[in-house]
Amino acid sequence: MVKYRVLIGKPGLDGHDRGAKFIARLLRDEGFEVIYTGIRHSAEEIASVAVSEDVAAIGLSSLSGAHLKFFPDVVSELKSRDASDIRVLGGGVIPDEDIPILIESGVETIFTPGAPAADIVASFRKACEAHQKENEGNY
Amino acid sequence: MKAQELLKKWKETTLAKVIARFPERKTEFKTGGNLPIPNVALPAEVDENYTSTLGMPGEYPYTRGIQPTMYRGRFWTMRQYAGFSTAKESNERYRYLLSQGTKGLSVAFDLPTQIGYDSDDKMSIGEVGKVGVAIDTLADMEVLFDQIPLDKISTSMTINAPAAVLLCMYVAVAEKQGVKAEQVNGTIQNDILKEYIARGTYIYPPKESLRIITDIFEWCGQHTPSFNTISISGYHIREAGSTAVEEVALTLANACTYVDKALEAGLDIDVFAKRLAFFFNASNDLFEEVAKFRAARRMWAKIMKEKYKAKDPKSWMLRFHTQTAGNTLTAQQIDNNIVRVTIQALSSVLGGTQSLHTNSRDEALSLPTTESVQIALRTQQIIAHESGVANTIDPLAGSFFVEQLTDDIELKANKIMQDIEDAGGVVAAINDGFVQRIIEDSAYEYQMEIERKDRVIVGVNKFVVKENKKPETMKLDPAVEKNQNAALKHIKQTRNNDRVSETLNELRTAAKGTANLMPFILAAVKEYASIGEISNVLRDEFGEFVSKSI
Numbered sequence: 001m002v003k004y005r006v007l008i009g010k011p012g013l014d015g016h017d018r019g020a021k022f023i024a025r026l027l028r029d030e031g032f033e034v035i036y037t038g039i040r041h042s043a044e045e046i047a048s049v050a051v052s053e054d055v056a057a058i059g060l061s062s063l064s065g066a067h068l069k070f071f072p073d074v075v076s077e078l079k080s081r082d083a084s085d086i087r088v089l090g091g092g093v094i095p096d097e098d099i100p101i102l103i104e105s106g107v108e109t110i111f112t113p114g115a116p117a118a119d120i121v122a123s124f125r126k127a128c129e130a131h132q133k134e135n136e137g138n139y
Numbered sequence: 140m141k142a143q144e145l146l147k148k149w150k151e152t153t154l155a156k157v158i159a160r161f162p163e164r165k166t167e168f169k170t171g172g173n174l175p176i177p178n179v180a181l182p183a184e185v186d187e188n189y190t191s192t193l194g195m196p197g198e199y200p201y202t203r204g205i206q207p208t209m210y211r212g213r214f215w216t217m218r219q220y221a222g223f224s225t226a227k228e229s230n231e232r233y234r235y236l237l238s239q240g241t242k243g244l245s246v247a248f249d250l251p252t253q254i255g256y257d258s259d260d261k262m263s264i265g266e267v268g269k270v271g272v273a274i275d276t277l278a279d280m281e282v283l284f285d286q287i288p289l290d291k292i293s294t295s296m297t298i299n300a301p302a303a304v305l306l307c308m309y310v311a312v313a314e315k316q317g318v319k320a321e322q323v324n325g326t327i328q329n330d331i332l333k334e335y336i337a338r339g340t341y342i343y344p345p346k347e348s349l350r351i352i353t354d355i356f357e358w359c360g361q362h363t364p365s366f367n368t369i370s371i372s373g374y375h376i377r378e379a380g381s382t383a384v385e386e387v388a389l390t391l392a393n394a395c396t397y398v399d400k401a402l403e404a405g406l407d408i409d410v411f412a413k414r415l416a417f418f419f420n421a422s423n424d425l426f427e428e429v430a431k432f433r434a435a436r437r438m439w440a441k442i443m444k445e446k447y448k449a450k451d452p453k454s455w456m457l458r459f460h461t462q463t464a465g466n467t468l469t470a471q472q473i474d475n476n477i478v479r480v481t482i483q484a485l486s487s488v489l490g491g492t493q494s495l496h497t498n499s500r501d502e503a504l505s506l507p508t509t510e511s512v513q514i515a516l517r518t519q520q521i522i523a524h525e526s527g528v529a530n531t532i533d534p535l536a537g538s539f540f541v542e543q544l545t546d547d548i549e550l551k552a553n554k555i556m557q558d559i560e561d562a563g564g565v566v567a568a569i570n571d572g573f574v575q576r577i578i579e580d581s582a583y584e585y586q587m588e589i590e591r592k593d594r595v596i597v598g599v600n601k602f603v604v605k606e607n608k609k610p611e612t613m614k615l616d617p618a619v620e621k622n623q624n625a626a627l628k629h630i631k632q633t634r635n636n637d638r639v640s641e642t643l644n645e646l647r648t649a650a651k652g653t654a655n656l657m658p659f660i661l662a663a664v665k666e667y668a669s670i671g672e673i674s675n676v677l678r679d680e681f682g683e684f685v686s687k688s689i
Contacts, residue, residue, distance in 0.1 A: 013250035013266050015339015018379050018466070021579055022586050038686040039339045040254075064250055065505075065615070069265030095505060095612060113470040113503050114599045117590045 002139055003033050004128035005055040009046040010039045011070035012062060019091060020061040023120060027059075030121050032128075043070055047077030050086055056131035057087040057124055060107075067094050072105035079106075085134045087127035091115070142181040149195040154178070154207040157197065163211045168530040178211065179203065179532040192437070192546075196532045200440040202433050202545070203533040204491040205456040210529035215487075216494035217519045218295060220462065222247030222272040223506055224619050225626075226282035229272040233287060235509070239516060243325075244287070245295040245496060247271030248305070253340040255301045255674025258623040268619035270506075271297075275627045276634075276667045280308040281315065290318040294325035295370070295460065295494075300342035302329035303355055304670050307661040310363065326367035326416055326460070329355060332393040333372050335569045335684065337379035337578060342674060345566050347681035351656060352397060353404045356411045358657035367416040369397060370460060377420035378466050380582020383431045384548050386420060388555035389574060391438055395556075396565045398447060408447055412454035421483040421490075422464040428483070429535055430544035432459070432490025438549055461487035462496040468503040472598040473610055476500040481518050488522055489535055495519060505612040572687070627669065634667040642666050643676050650680040 008024045010017055017039050024036040035053055037046060050058050058078075060071055071090045078086050090102060091111035099110045109123045132139050168176040179196055182189065194200055197207030206212065219241050222229045233244050248271040251263035257275050258267045267273050274280060284294075289312065298305045306327050313323045331348040334341040341348065352369065359368045373381075373390035381389065394415065401411050419435065421428050439457035443449045463483035468476045477500050484497050497515040499507030507515070523529055535541045555577070562568045569575070588594035595601045642663035649659045656677075663673055 013254055013256075013262065013340075014270075015334075016378075017339065018582055022583060025579070025583055040686070064266060065269040066265040093503065093505070096609060114596075116600075117586070 002132065003031065004057070004125070004132075005033045005035070005053065006057045006059060006124060006128065007046070007050045007053060007055045008034060008036045008059045008061070009041055009049075009074070010037065010061055011041055011043055011046055011074060012064060012066045013040055014062055014064035014066065015039050016063040017061070019063070020059075023059055023061070023091070026117055026121065027124060032124065043073030043077050046074050047081055047083070050078065051081050051083045055086060056128040057089060059124065060088065060090045062090070062092040062094070065093070067092060068098055068101060071102050071107050075106035085131055087131055089123060089127060091120070140185050142183055142185050145185050145190070145195070146179075146181060149198070149207070150178075153195060153197045157207050157212070161208065161212050163208055164213065165211075168211065170527060176527075176530045178208075180534070180537070182537060193536060199444065199452065199455060200437045201456055202437040203536055205436065205458060205493075209491060209532045210488070210523075211532065214523045214529060215492050216243045216293070217241050217516060217523075218243040218245045218460065218494045218496055219512065219516055220245040220247050220295075220297065220496045221512070222249075223270075223613075224268040224272065224615055225623060226272055226274065226279040228616075230283050230285050230287070232509075233283075236512070236516070237287070237292070239513065240520065241516060243293045243295065243494065246283070246297065248296070248298055249273045250340070252305075252670060253298060253300070255304075255342050255670055255678075257627060257669050257671030258620065259627055260671055264620070267623050268615060273619070273623045274305070274308070275623070275669045275671070276630050277308050277311055277664055278626070278630050278667060280305075280312045284309075284312050284316075288318070289313040289316055290322045292324075295328075296325065297328045299328050299331055299334050299338075299340055300348065301670055301674055302327040303351055303657060303660050304664065304673050306355065306359075306363075306366070307657065307664040310661065311665050320362045321364060323363055324365045326370050327355070328372060328418070329369040330372045330393065330418075332396060332565055332569065333375050333389075335686075336376060336389065336393075336574050338372075338375040339686075341684045343677060343681040344684045345569070347677075348684075349397075349400045351677075353400050353406070354655045354657055356401050356414070357404070357406055358655055359414065360406070360410045364414075366414065368411070368414045370416045370418045371397065372418040374418050374420045374462055376578060377422065377464065379578050380466075380585060381578045382581050383422070383424070383427050384551045385555060385577055385581060387431055387435045387438070387548060388552035388559075389577070390417065390419070391435065391442065391552070392556050392559045392565050394439070395442065395446075402447075408443075408449045409451040409454050412443060412447075412449050413451060413456075417457055417459035419459050419461050419487075419492075420464050421461045421487040421492075421495075423467055423479060423482055425482055425486045425489075426535075426541055426544055427548075428486035429490045430541050430548050432461075432487065432492065433533075433536075433541075433545045434548040434552065435459070436491070437545075438552065458493050460494045460496070461490075461492040463487075463498045465498055465502060468498060468500070469596060469599050470503040472604065472606065473500045473504065475598050476503070477514055477518065480515060481522070484518055484522055485526075485528065488528055489533075491533060501610055501612060504610065506615070508611060508613045630667055631669070638666045639663070639668045639672070643668055643672060646673065647676050647680060650677055
C-alpha cells in the first residue's frame with residue numbers, strides 16, 4: 001500500500017500550532033508520511049516545499065483571521081508552479097461565511113473547531129487518493 | 140498551639156499592619172443568612188506542619204494567599220484583554236470597559252506588532268489589526284491612550300519580543316500626559332522563553348532576547364519602580380496542551396532562568412524579584428486548578444527564599460494574573476461557554492488570583508462582540524459581589540482533597556523542574572525540543588481522549604444539537620490595513636528623519652556593545668521611529684530565531 005505524503009503548514013504570523021501539530025501526529029499515526037513546516041511561513045514557501053517534497057495534499061491551519069489571504073495564496077502559488085494536482089485543505093477559527101469563499105478559491109475542505117479526527121483523516125485520504133488517480137503511473 | 144493563639148498573633152502583627160493602611164471592604168462580613176464569616180478559618184489545633192506548609196495569609200510560604208486581607212480588602216483587578224483594528228477603535232473599547240467597571244486595561248496587539256514588523260512590511264499583509272491593535276509608532280500609542288489617565292489606570296501589555304519598544308512608547312505617552320515614569324503602573328509580558336516553547340512571537344535568539352529582558356529589569360528598577368517587568372506565563376503553555384502540573388513546572392523553570400540571568404548581570408535580587416509577576420490559566424477541573432495556584436505560590440516562596448536567598452518577603456510572593464482557558468471554549472452552543480468561564484473564574488478566585496480576565500462566549504468563532512464582553516465582565520462581578528466566596532480567605536484550605544492535590548502538584552512539578560535541570564536547563568531543553576515534547580504529548584493525549592469520547596465535551600462529542608441560528612460575530616473593518624499604512628506613511632514623512640536615523644544608529648552601536656539598550660530605544664521612540672525600524676536594527680545585530688520543522 002502506498003504511503004501518502006502530506007504537508008501541514010502554518011501560513012502567516014500566527015503561532016497557535018496546537019491544532020496543526022495534533023493533525024500532523026494524527027495523520028502519522030494513521031499511516032501518512034507527514035511534513036510539518038513549523039510556524040510563520042509564507043504561502044510561497046509552503047507551496048515550494050510541497051512541490052519539492054512531492055506531497056499529495058497540504059493542510060493549512062490559521063487561527064489569526066488571516067485565512068482569506070493565505071489559503072487562496074497557497075492555491076495560486078501551487079498553480080503558478082504547475083502543481084494544482086496537490087490538494088489543499090484548511091482548518092482553524094474560520095467563520096462559516098468565509099467557507100464558500102475559500103472553497104471557491106480552490107480549497108477542498110475546511111474544518112472548524114470540534115471537527116472529529118476521523119472526518120479529517122478521511123478527507124486527507126480522499127484528497128490523496130484523488131491526487132494518486134490524477135498522477136497514475138507516478139505512484 | 141491552639142488556633143486562637145495563632146490567629147491572635149497574626150491579627151496583631153501581619154493583619155494589623157495592612158489594615159492600618161488598607162481597611163477591609165466591610166466592618167463585618169456575614170453569610171446570606173447572617174452567620175458570621177471569619178477572616179480565615181483554621182483547624183482547632185495548628186501544629187508545625189500546618190505553619191510550614193500552609194501558614195497564615197500574607198505569611199511565608201503564602202499557600203493561603205499573599206495578602207493578609209485578600210479580597211476582604213479589595214477584589215482582584217478585573218482586567219479584560221482587548222484590542223483590535225486601529226488604535227482609535229481600541230481606545231473606544233477601553234473607555235467602554237472602564238465605564239463598565241473594569242479596573243485595569245490589558246492591551247492585545249496584532250501579530251505584526253508582536254513580531255516587530257511595521258504594518259506596511261510585506262510580512263504583515265493580511266494580519267494588520269486582526270488579533271489585536273496595530274501599533275507602528277508613538278503616534279498610535281498616543282491615540283490608544285487618549286483620555287485615559289496613565290497615573291490612575293494600570294495597563295498590562297501582552298508584548299514579548301518587542302516589549303522594550305512598547306514600554307518605551309508607554310512611558311513616552313505618559314510623559315506627554317504629564318505623568319512621570321515612576322508613576323506608571325502596569326505589566327509587560329516580556330516572557331520570551333514561553334514564546335519559543337508555546338506561543339511563537341519570538342524574534343531574536345534566546346541569548347540576545349535574555350539580554351534585552353535583563354536590560355529591562357535593570358532600567359525599570361531605576362525608572363519605573365511600580366511597573367511589573369515581566370509576566371512569566373504558564374497560560375500559553377497550558378493552552379498549547381500541557382497539564383496543570385506541567386504548567387506550574389515549566390513556568391517556574393522559566394522564572395528561575397530569568398532570575399539566573401539577572402543575577403549573572405549583577406542585579407540585586409531584592410530589587411528586581413518583587414517586580415516579577417506571573418500569569419496562569421484557569422481551566423475546568425475546579426479543584427485541580429485551585430490546588431495548582433496554591434502549590435505554585437508555595438513553590439515560588441520556597442525557591443526565592445531557600446534557593447536564591449532573597450531577603451525581602453515581597454521577593455517571595457508569587458503574584459499572578461489569571462485568564463480563563465480559551466482552549467476549552469466550544470464553537471458549538473456558545474452560551475455553554477458562559478458556564479465554563481464561570482467555573483474557571485471561580486477556581487482562580489478560590490485560588491487567590493490578583494487579577495483576572497474572563498473569556499467571552501464567542502471566542503471560538505471570532506473576536507468577541509461587545510455584548511459577549513459584557514457578559515464575561517459581569518461573570519466576575521457576580522462572583523465578587525453576589526457569591527460570597529470573596530468574604531473569607533482561602534476557603535478550600537483544609538479540605539483533605541484540595542490539600543492532597545496541592546501537595547501532589549508541588550511534588551510532581553518539582554520532579555519536572557529537576558528533569559529540565561538535568562537536561563541542561565530551560566534554554567538547552569527548548570533547543571533540543573524536550574520542553575515542547577512534554578506539551579505535545581499531553582495535548583495529543585487530551586485530544587485523543589475527546590476523540591474516543593473518554594472525555595466528554597458537552598455539545599461537541601455528547602449532547603450535540605443541530606444549530607440553525609448562527610450567532611452574531613464581531614466583524615473587523617477590512618480597510619484597517621490600508622488606513623494604518625496611510626497613517627504610517629504620513630508619520631514617516633512628517634517626523635524629523637535625520638533624528639530618527641541618528642537615534643537608530645546609536646541603538647545599533649549600543650547593540651554591538653554591552654550597554655543597556657533601553658535609553659537608546661526610548662530616544663528612538665520619542666523621534667517616532669517605528670517598531671519595525673527599531674526591531675530591524677536589532678535583527679541585523681542579533682539575528683533571528685527560526686523554529687525547527689518536524
